[in-house]
Amino acid sequence: MGGSIETLVNREYQYGFVTDIEAETIPRGLDEQTIRLISAKKNEPQWLLDWRLKALARWTTMKEPHWSNVKYEPINYQDVIYFSAPKTAKKLGSLDDVDPKLREMYGKLGISLSEQKRLNNVAVDVVMDSVSVGTSFKAELNKLGIIFCSFGEAVREHPDLVRKYLGSVVPHSDNFFAALNSAVFSDGSFCYVPKGVRCPMELSTYFRINAEGTGQFERTLIIADEGAYVSYLEGCTAPKRDTNQLHAAVVELIALKDATIKYSTVQNWFAGDENGEGGIFNFVTKRGKCAGENSKIAWTQVETGSAITWKYPSVILQGDNSVGEFYSVAVVNNHQQADTGTKMTHIGRNTRSTIVSKGISAGQGNNSYRGQVKMMPKAANARNYTQCDSMLIGNRCGAHTFPYIEVQNPTATLEHEASTSKIGEDQIFYLTQRGISRENAVSMIVAGFCKDVFKELPMEFALEAQQLLGITLEGSVG
Amino acid sequence: MLEITDLQARAGNREILRGITLTVEPGEVHAIMGPNGSGKSTLAQVLAGNPAYEVTGGSAIYDGKDLLAMPPEERAQAGVFLAFQYPVEIPGVSNAYFLRTAFNAIRQSRGEDEVDPIEFLDYMEKKLELVDMDVEMLSRSVNMGFSGGEKKRNEILQMAVLEPRLALLDETDSGLDIDALRIVANGVNALKRPDNSTIVVTHYQRLLNYIVPDYVHVLAHGRIVKSGDKGLALELEAKGYDWLVEPQGAVA
Numbered sequence: 001m002g003g004s005i006e007t008l009v010n011r012e013y014q015y016g017f018v019t020d021i022e023a024e025t026i027p028r029g030l031d032e033q034t035i036r037l038i039s040a041k042k043n044e045p046q047w048l049l050d051w052r053l054k055a056l057a058r059w060t061t062m063k064e065p066h067w068s069n070v071k072y073e074p075i076n077y078q079d080v081i082y083f084s085a086p087k088t089a090k091k092l093g094s095l096d097d098v099d100p101k102l103r104e105m106y107g108k109l110g111i112s113l114s115e116q117k118r119l120n121n122v123a124v125d126v127v128m129d130s131v132s133v134g135t136s137f138k139a140e141l142n143k144l145g146i147i148f149c150s151f152g153e154a155v156r157e158h159p160d161l162v163r164k165y166l167g168s169v170v171p172h173s174d175n176f177f178a179a180l181n182s183a184v185f186s187d188g189s190f191c192y193v194p195k196g197v198r199c200p201m202e203l204s205t206y207f208r209i210n211a212e213g214t215g216q217f218e219r220t221l222i223i224a225d226e227g228a229y230v231s232y233l234e235g236c237t238a239p240k241r242d243t244n245q246l247h248a249a250v251v252e253l254i255a256l257k258d259a260t261i262k263y264s265t266v267q268n269w270f271a272g273d274e275n276g277e278g279g280i281f282n283f284v285t286k287r288g289k290c291a292g293e294n295s296k297i298a299w300t301q302v303e304t305g306s307a308i309t310w311k312y313p314s315v316i317l318q319g320d321n322s323v324g325e326f327y328s329v330a331v332v333n334n335h336q337q338a339d340t341g342t343k344m345t346h347i348g349r350n351t352r353s354t355i356v357s358k359g360i361s362a363g364q365g366n367n368s369y370r371g372q373v374k375m376m377p378k379a380a381n382a383r384n385y386t387q388c389d390s391m392l393i394g395n396r397c398g399a400h401t402f403p404y405i406e407v408q409n410p411t412a413t414l415e416h417e418a419s420t421s422k423i424g425e426d427q428i429f430y431l432t433q434r435g436i437s438r439e440n441a442v443s444m445i446v447a448g449f450c451k452d453v454f455k456e457l458p459m460e461f462a463l464e465a466q467q468l469l470g471i472t473l474e475g476s477v478g
Numbered sequence: 479m480l481e482i483t484d485l486q487a488r489a490g491n492r493e494i495l496r497g498i499t500l501t502v503e504p505g506e507v508h509a510i511m512g513p514n515g516s517g518k519s520t521l522a523q524v525l526a527g528n529p530a531y532e533v534t535g536g537s538a539i540y541d542g543k544d545l546l547a548m549p550p551e552e553r554a555q556a557g558v559f560l561a562f563q564y565p566v567e568i569p570g571v572s573n574a575y576f577l578r579t580a581f582n583a584i585r586q587s588r589g590e591d592e593v594d595p596i597e598f599l600d601y602m603e604k605k606l607e608l609v610d611m612d613v614e615m616l617s618r619s620v621n622m623g624f625s626g627g628e629k630k631r632n633e634i635l636q637m638a639v640l641e642p643r644l645a646l647l648d649e650t651d652s653g654l655d656i657d658a659l660r661i662v663a664n665g666v667n668a669l670k671r672p673d674n675s676t677i678v679v680t681h682y683q684r685l686l687n688y689i690v691p692d693y694v695h696v697l698a699h700g701r702i703v704k705s706g707d708k709g710l711a712l713e714l715e716a717k718g719y720d721w722l723v724e725p726q727g728a729v730a
Contacts, residue, residue: 424566426566427568429530429566430566430568432551433550433551434580434636435551435554435580435583435584436580440583444571444575444576448568448569448570
């Protein structure tokens, strides 16, 4: 198992492998019995089982949404395995033994030793298929009163917190995929940062789908109490398979008065092959609530994987003077489809939001930005700035922008900027004439295009993101 | 070092080079002159491997290798450098990162270790002095918002960093005032070594007051119509190109 954890945190893209570990899997299909079985396996309290059943009841009345700009064959929800757990789950120690290959990569990219040390200063929760297999740095975090554990453990150890906040931002009835997740979610990460505490390290969850035919339905709940600060990273990979796999996660963030949550994602689920066979269907609901005044929530995402991405990390700006940010890079190549963006709902006064979206389309990929900015009647002096740029590589791909704006307060200000560009042969020639390979030249141009987003990422993620872009776009230019 | 024989090339359907033959030995400076549209810039672009041009005949042997068969990055790694007439802007990519990536790519191709950002910054200090540039420009995006003069100096800075064996300067003097011209020329001269060679493409003689050529070649309609020493450049300055250039129809 130690070996497989090592491969889990190995960030170089050799992710298509299948780890051969014994798993405990329940039969395919979804009904009330499935929910009771999952809940029983996890020894859950009655209130949580009831909540799941309520979600299931709601889900059965809902229809899969089809308003997004993506196309796929109908999903048979009765053909999915809703729970799979590695049998010999063992706790992670620390990440002091970072894979030498990873170290080498950082060395090659010219990151000084102090940055490498910082890399070790990342607390990681690893979720494989349905369950969390280990959380590192727990003791250190405990000293500060920070709770960082698997969702299952949080239900057992901190039921009051979970009960108070679960579904408070994304209700069980929010949308089709969120309802499905609420019914069947198996594990995920939980984090609570107490009043006035600044979390001294990056918290990270690493998601991995391994078992075949399995859906992954994790749930993440992060609460930053008054004046708290936390930066959270999420990474994901899956093996190469020729069938589609379903991923329907829910992430809820709650920032109380003066609190800040930064949530960064590098999503690298298997994207399907060059013919569009296989790949992950990524239907994710992510939403944060700036519940208190002066609170701040910032989403940064780099979406390079998945056959289909359907994802709109959003912020409800409830507290006065609260701040919501969304920085996104979405790359599609081959037959990938992405429909992603954000919703900024301004409720409080003087609330501010910033949206920076960079879409890159290559191959026959189809990339849509979909964003909603809503200024509610009480959102006096609210401000939004949106910048939405698309880059096209080749002439068979597509880029689309769907901005929705709703203003109910006359003092609100909105700005929207958009651009579309193509990588120029003259740029590529200029860089290759300096000895840089064609592929690296393209990566460099694309990374430059994404700079405004990358600079929001923690250092180790920024580098990974840049490399991933290169890998995703491999072979996309002549 | 470089042996060009009957080199022919076109852009789209337009024939531009119609048979260039030229030999450059180590340590030599060759000036390529000629009126607009004579093909002198194309010669530099073709030697550097710009895919916008198609080679339709002839050969170019560089250090015993078939230069025309190599992709642009391999030519660069083998020491061929083109100072662009119109340097390209790369938004969001810092000059420092670009230069270091290029520097390391070339080192790597020679089996040498890459240098880290700190070492590289030390190395850059002297190079910046050479072209009278401030260290601040390393953090700016490649050529973004640079003035014409800054762009040209940035080209020479890259040349100083990459230390090519064969430098192709494509109209490096165009758009430069006399001070910038002197800085650029001094940079080029400071980089001159007995084992490296330079091909200077220029329309005007004035650059050759600073970068003194061993040979001057005049191009017209894609062919070399006259070769000589630096005296030829002065003669051109006095007489213009007309006495050498026949109307295109007459050549064919």
